Amino acid sequence: MTQNDAFEFIHNDALLASSLWANIALAGVAILLFIYMGRNVEDPRAQLIWVATLLVPLVSISSYAGLVSGLTVGFLEMPAGHALAGEGGVFSPWGRYLTWTFSTPMILVALGLLAGTNRAKLATAVTMDIGMCITGLAAALTTGSYLLRWVFYGISCAFFVAVLYVLLVEWPADAKAAGTSEIFGTLKVLTVVLWLGYPILWALGAEGFAVLDVAITSWGYSGLDIFAKYVFAFLLLRWVAANERIIGRTDSIAEETTTSSASPVDD
Amino acid sequence: MTQNDAFEFIHNDALLASSLWANIALAGVAILLFIYMGRNVEDPRAQLIWVATLLVPLVSISSYAGLVSGLTVGFLEMPAGHALAGEGGVFSPWGRYLTWTFSTPMILVALGLLAGTNRAKLATAVTMDIGMCITGLAAALTTGSYLLRWVFYGISCAFFVAVLYVLLVEWPADAKAAGTSEIFGTLKVLTVVLWLGYPILWALGAEGFAVLDVAITSWGYSGLDIFAKYVFAFLLLRWVAANERIIGRTDSIAEETTTSSASPVDD
Amino acid sequence: MTQNDAFEFIHNDALLASSLWANIALAGVAILLFIYMGRNVEDPRAQLIWVATLLVPLVSISSYAGLVSGLTVGFLEMPAGHALAGEGGVFSPWGRYLTWTFSTPMILVALGLLAGTNRAKLATAVTMDIGMCITGLAAALTTGSYLLRWVFYGISCAFFVAVLYVLLVEWPADAKAAGTSEIFGTLKVLTVVLWLGYPILWALGAEGFAVLDVAITSWGYSGLDIFAKYVFAFLLLRWVAANERIIGRTDSIAEETTTSSASPVDD
Numbered sequence: 001m002t003q004n005d006a007f008e009f010i011h012n013d014a015l016l017a018s019s020l021w022a023n024i025a026l027a028g029v030a031i032l033l034f035i036y037m038g039r040n041v042e043d044p045r046a047q048l049i050w051v052a053t054l055l056v057p058l059v060s061i062s063s064y065a066g067l068v069s070g071l072t073v074g075f076l077e078m079p080a081g082h083a084l085a086g087e088g089g090v091f092s093p094w095g096r097y098l099t100w101t102f103s104t105p106m107i108l109v110a111l112g113l114l115a116g117t118n119r120a121k122l123a124t125a126v127t128m129d130i131g132m133c134i135t136g137l138a139a140a141l142t143t144g145s146y147l148l149r150w151v152f153y154g155i156s157c158a159f160f161v162a163v164l165y166v167l168l169v170e171w172p173a174d175a176k177a178a179g180t181s182e183i184f185g186t187l188k189v190l191t192v193v194l195w196l197g198y199p200i201l202w203a204l205g206a207e208g209f210a211v212l213d214v215a216i217t218s219w220g221y222s223g224l225d226i227f228a229k230y231v232f233a234f235l236l237l238r239w240v241a242a243n244e245r246i247i248g249r250t251d252s253i254a255e256e257t258t259t260s261s262a263s264p265v266d267d
Numbered sequence: 268m269t270q271n272d273a274f275e276f277i278h279n280d281a282l283l284a285s286s287l288w289a290n291i292a293l294a295g296v297a298i299l300l301f302i303y304m305g306r307n308v309e310d311p312r313a314q315l316i317w318v319a320t321l322l323v324p325l326v327s328i329s330s331y332a333g334l335v336s337g338l339t340v341g342f343l344e345m346p347a348g349h350a351l352a353g354e355g356g357v358f359s360p361w362g363r364y365l366t367w368t369f370s371t372p373m374i375l376v377a378l379g380l381l382a383g384t385n386r387a388k389l390a391t392a393v394t395m396d397i398g399m400c401i402t403g404l405a406a407a408l409t410t411g412s413y414l415l416r417w418v419f420y421g422i423s424c425a426f427f428v429a430v431l432y433v434l435l436v437e438w439p440a441d442a443k444a445a446g447t448s449e450i451f452g453t454l455k456v457l458t459v460v461l462w463l464g465y466p467i468l469w470a471l472g473a474e475g476f477a478v479l480d481v482a483i484t485s486w487g488y489s490g491l492d493i494f495a496k497y498v499f500a501f502l503l504l505r506w507v508a509a510n511e512r513i514i515g516r517t518d519s520i521a522e523e524t525t526t527s528s529a530s531p532v533d534d
Numbered sequence: 535m536t537q538n539d540a541f542e543f544i545h546n547d548a549l550l551a552s553s554l555w556a557n558i559a560l561a562g563v564a565i566l567l568f569i570y571m572g573r574n575v576e577d578p579r580a581q582l583i584w585v586a587t588l589l590v591p592l593v594s595i596s597s598y599a600g601l602v603s604g605l606t607v608g609f610l611e612m613p614a615g616h617a618l619a620g621e622g623g624v625f626s627p628w629g630r631y632l633t634w635t636f637s638t639p640m641i642l643v644a645l646g647l648l649a650g651t652n653r654a655k656l657a658t659a660v661t662m663d664i665g666m667c668i669t670g671l672a673a674a675l676t677t678g679s680y681l682l683r684w685v686f687y688g689i690s691c692a693f694f695v696a697v698l699y700v701l702l703v704e705w706p707a708d709a710k711a712a713g714t715s716e717i718f719g720t721l722k723v724l725t726v727v728l729w730l731g732y733p734i735l736w737a738l739g740a741e742g743f744a745v746l747d748v749a750i751t752s753w754g755y756s757g758l759d760i761f762a763k764y765v766f767a768f769l770l771l772r773w774v775a776a777n778e779r780i781i782g783r784t785d786s787i788a789e790e791t792t793t794s795s796a797s798p799v800d801d
Contacts, residue, residue, distance in 0.1 A: 003411035004346065048387040055394055058426070062402050065418050070411030079538065102401075120582040127589055135596050144537035144604030151599050159592070270678030271613065315654040322661055325693070329669050332685050337678030369668075 001089065006070030009091065015215035019222040020068040027061035030230040037237045043248040045113055046240050052110040053233045053240075056103050060229055063099035072098060074141075081146030083210035090206050091214045096221060097137035103229065104129050108163070110236055111187060114247075115171040116178030125166040132159035136199075140207055153208075157199060167192055179246055183239045187232060194228035268356065273337030276358070282482035286489040287335040294328035297497040304504045310515040312380055313507050319377040320500045320507075323370050327496055330366035339365060341408075348413030350477035357473050358481045363488060364404035370496065371396050375430070377503060378454060381514075382438040383445030392433040399426035407474055420475075424466060434459055446513055450506045454499060461495035535623065540604030543625065549749035553756040554602040561595035564764040571771045577782040579647055580774050586644040587767045587774075590637050594763055597633035606632065608675075615680030617744035624740050625748045630755060631671035637763065638663050642697070644770060645721060648781075649705040650712030659700040666693035674741055687742075691733055701726055713780055717773045721766060728762035 001009075011017050034057065038050040066072035072095020078085045105126045112122040139152035167188055175184035201224070202208050205217035212220070240247060268276075278284050301324065305317040333339035339362020345352045372393045379389040406419035434455055442451035468491070469475050472484035479487070507514060535543075545551050568591065572584040600606035606629020612619045639660045646656040673686035701722055709718035735758070736742050739751035746754070774781060 002344070003409070004344075007411035044385050044387040048390060051387065051391045051394065055398070058398060058422075062398070062405065062419070062422055065415055065422065066405055066409075068412075069409045069415035069418075071405060071409045071415075077536070077538075118578050120578040120585065123582060124585045127585065131589070131592060131596070138596065138600055138605060142537070142600075142603045142605045144541035145602075148599055148603035148605075151603075152596070155592075155596055155599065269611070270676070271611075274678035311652050311654040315657060318654065318658045318661065322665070325665060325689075329665070329672065329686070329689055332682055332689065333672055333676075335679075336676045336682035336686075338672060338676045338682075 001075045003070035006073050006075070007068075009075075010068060010070065010073070013215055016218050017068070019215065019218040020064050023064045023222050023225060024061055024068065026226060026230055027057040027064065030057035030233065031061065034233065034237055037234075037241050041241060041244060043244050046244045046247040049110050049113045049240050049247070050237065052106045052113070053237050055106045056229050056233050059099055059103040059106070060225065063095060063103070066095040066099070067093050071095070076141070076143050079143055079146045079149070082149070084206065085146075090210075092140055092207055093218065093221075094137060094140050097133060097140055100136070101130055101133040104133060107191065107229070107232065110233075111167070111184070111191065112171065114178075114180050114187070114236065114240075115175040115184050116180065117171055117174045121166055121170050121174070125163055128159045128162035128166075132156050132163060135159065136202070139202075153199070153202070160195075160199065163195075164192065179249075183236070183243075187236055190232055190235070191228065194224055194232075197224045197228075268342045270337035273340050273342070274335075276342075277335060277337065277340070280482055283485050284335070286482065286485040287331050290331045290489050290492060291328055291335065293493060293497055294324040294331065297324035297500065298328065301500065301504055304501075304508050308508060308511060310511050313511045313514040316377050316380045316507050316514070317504065319373045319380070320504050322373045323496050323500050326366055326370040326373070327492065330362060330370070333362045333366070334360050338362070343408070343410050346410055346413045346416070349416075351473065352413075357477075359407055359474055360485065360488075361404060361407050364400060364407055367403070368397055368400040371400060374458065374496070374499065377500075378434070378451070378458065379438065381445075381447050381454070381503065381507075382442040382451050383447065384438055384441045388433055388437050388441070392430055395426045395429035395433075399423050399430060402426060403469070406469075420466070420469070427462075427466065430462075431459065446516075450503070450510075454503055457499055457502070458495065461491055461499075464491045464495075535609045537604035540607050540609070541602075543609075544602060544604065544607070547749055550752050551602070553749065553752040554598050557598045557756050557759060558595055558602065560760060560764055561591040561598065564591035564767065565595065568767065568771055571768075571775050575775060575778060577778050580778045580781040583644050583647045583774050583781070584771065586640045586647070587771050589640045590644075590763050590767050593633055593637040593640070594759065597629060597637070600629045600633070601627050605629065610675070610677050613677055613680045613683070616683070618740065619680075624744075626674055626741055627752065627755075628671060628674050631667060631674055634670070635664055635667040638667060641725065641763070641766065644767075645701070645718070645725065646705065648712075648714050648721070648770065648774075649709040649718050650714065651705055651708045655700055655704050655708070659697055662693045662696035662700075666690050666697060669693065670736070673736075687733070687736070694729075694733065697729075698726065713783075717770070717777075721770055724766055724769070725762065728758055728766075731758045731762075 010020065031054070034050075034054045038047075038054065041047050041050050063072075072093070074092045074094055075089025076092050077088070078090055080086075084090050108125045108129055109122065112125060117125075133156075135152050135156040139149050139156060142149045142152055171184065172181070172188065175181045198221070201212075201217060201220045204211045205220070206212070206214050207217075277287065298321070301317075301321045305314075305321065308314050308317050330339075339360070341359045341361055342356025343359050344355070345357055347353075351357050375392045375396055376389065379392060384392075400423075402419050402423040406416050406423060409416045409419055438451065439448070439455065442448045465488070468479075468484060468487045471478045472487070473479070473481050474484075544554065565588070568584075568588045572581075572588065575581050575584050597606075606627070608626045608628055609623025610626050611622070612624055614620075618624050642659045642663055643656065646659060651659075667690075669686050669690040673683050673690060676683045676686055705718065706715070706722065709715045732755070735746075735751060735754045738745045739754070740746070740748050741751075
């Protein structure tokens with residue numbers, strides 16, 4: 001199948017195509033809105049949160065453009081044992097899993113900066129998250145063995161447990177110390193609940209147990225993306241724009257400059 | 268088409284082959300020269316600038332070796348609407364766009380350290396630059412839809428605007444404070460003017476409107492690379508080697524150590 | 535060849551299959567052991583070393599799952615000049631070289647933090663290491679020209695020399711200052727000796743001069759991985775868990791937080 005065939009396949013299925021185009025439109029709106037919302041942010045840490053947040057819809061619009069064009073989708077012959085084995089190529093939107101490698105670390109960077117975490121915890125969250133996304137991509141692309149699809153799924157979930165640990169145990173305490181407990185608490189719940197939806201959807205979708213069909217699965221991911229990415233980012237940015245002073249009390253990672261004249265050491 | 272076919276195609280076109288081999292030779296000379304020029308640099312921030320600068324021709328020589336071997340080039344059937352649609356595979360040096368993802372952030376890291384920028388602005392420049400390169404790669408590889416090639420082109424240009432904003436608005440002020448205004452100003456103009464050449468060349472080349480042929484386009488990129496990479500890096504390194512003290516007045520990002528005994532806190 | 539064919543090929547060769555499954559088992563044991571060993575580590579820098587070390591077997595188990603499933607292996611037609619040219623596809627475990635891009639930087643981060651290095655040297659080691667792995671991957675995948683396979687091999691070795699320079703010249707002095715000379719010295723020798731084994735094995739294996747057959751080469755890499763990754767990480771973690779106070783005397787990179795209240799500046 002060429003990209004052209006994939007492009008035709010997607011656009012012959014109105015439900016599938018709309019799940020992708022809707023997100024291109026929403027990501028576009030989110031980008032413009034977020035640029036507007038952050039126009040007056042001046043504190044370096046608040047700016048870094050803003051840029052990380054802005055990158056979420058920027059990666060998202062690129063991701064959906066890749067899916068809708070047929071560039072980052074495939075039709076994979078499933079191995080023996082899979083519900084759809086022998087029924088021809090199964091539509092796989094592997095570009096989703098690839099681009100989550102870029103967008104989800106941005107969400108965690110924004111959350112970690114909001115919580116005022118230290119570098120060790122931020123590095124843990126981000127590296128475990130990248131491990132989760134790459135092994136999730138591997139699960140989707142594995143066609144040599146049904147067992148090993150689920151081995152990769154299990155490894156990806158193990159990485160996810162490490163991310164959840166940082167989100168649920170480490171950062172709430174940091175956020176308390178930083179005085180950002182309330183907004184962090186809201187965004188933490190939003191993130192944890194929605195992120196749990198992704199592995200469940202993968203397991204139920206065409207690439208897992210094939211309980212849900214391709215277009216429904218795609219709308220599932222698109223719906224999760226809308227709340228876990230654009231709504232999440234909107235809530236975060238709205239708070240940061242209104243509470244820059246609380247963020248501004250902090251320094252280090254973001255503010256630190258490369259010239260001594262402006263470095264925290266001289267404060 | 269196998270890599271072997273691509274290798275033959277390139278070497279049957281003397282103009283195309285020379286555009287690649289010339290850069291392998293020049294990158295090799297640049298590597299040796301830059302190692303020599305930086306041999307006495309001892310200040311940590313100056314060393315970091317030196318390493319970032321040295322990585323530019325190192326990535327470049329790897330990139331051109333990939334192109335010339337046929338590893339990172341392709342022959343893509345263009346979608347309906349493109350000037351060369353239906354005329355068979357169009358030569359695409361997609362490895363160029365892939366490796367820019369590694370080399371151009373090094374240029375920005377070197378420039379940012381020179382300007383004494385803070386972490387938020389450096390992160391902005393680097394992430395937006397990586398977004399620019401990856402979506403540029405996507406534009407080149409998209410064959411399912413002519414419209415979406417240009418959508419990716421547009422997204423890539425939007426990322427570029429963010430990079431230009433940091434280069435033209437944020438960093439000049441930082442460089443003034445750091446006392447590196449003069450050299451930064453020169454390198455900024457060089458970078459901005461030459462970097463503008465890449466999207467223009469892509470639009471005019473075989474992958475865009477197909478006004479220019481494959482070998483001319485390739486020499487265009489190779490020429491831009493020579494000035495935006497090797498000449499740029501030479502000017503930067505020559506200044507850093509001669510003005511280490513100005514760089515040395517600064518600290519933070521580069522100098523910061525992982526042991527308290529040597530940390531800036533104890534100064 | 536599909537992934538299914540690759541899966542069959544691997545499992546029809548007991549020696550080859552065991553070289554991969556043995557590492558999945560050992561990496562799994564290492565992950566559980568390392569989580570247990572690090573359960574009481576509380577100092578931020580020690581935690582960062584622990585996470586970097588834990589990521590080594592995590593990346594490794596993912597890597598071997600990719601190899602054993604047939605996802606990240608290929609059968610490549612070698613170019614004229616190669617000992618196996620014209621003999622059909624040669625088994626290439628290219629996923630090994632790809633995943634080293636993720637695991638080996640973790641080893642260097644752990645070693646660098648142990649030595650208390652500064653940011654410039656850590657960035658040098660990590661970027662040169664990534665360059666080494668990516669050009670090693672390119673060497674393995676190049677089939678258009680025999681000469682250019684070895685050009686990439688040479689570039690990869692040049693990057694390796696830069697890594698060796700940091701390991702053998704820069705960090706021993708830093709480790710002395712940080713009071714971690716003894717353990718650093720042991721791990722440095724282990725790393726340098728074992729890492730030298732990889733390029734030698736590549737040159738002797740089926741992808742290089744083809745002196746060794748595919749299964750022997752694979753066991754060679756697997757054996758090197760066992761010592762350079764799991765044994766290395768075990769020795770490092772055992773020391774860190776027992777000597778947290780020595781690590782704890784240090785701060786900066788790991789401990790630095792994003793809130794002023796806990797930043798080193800206020801110490």
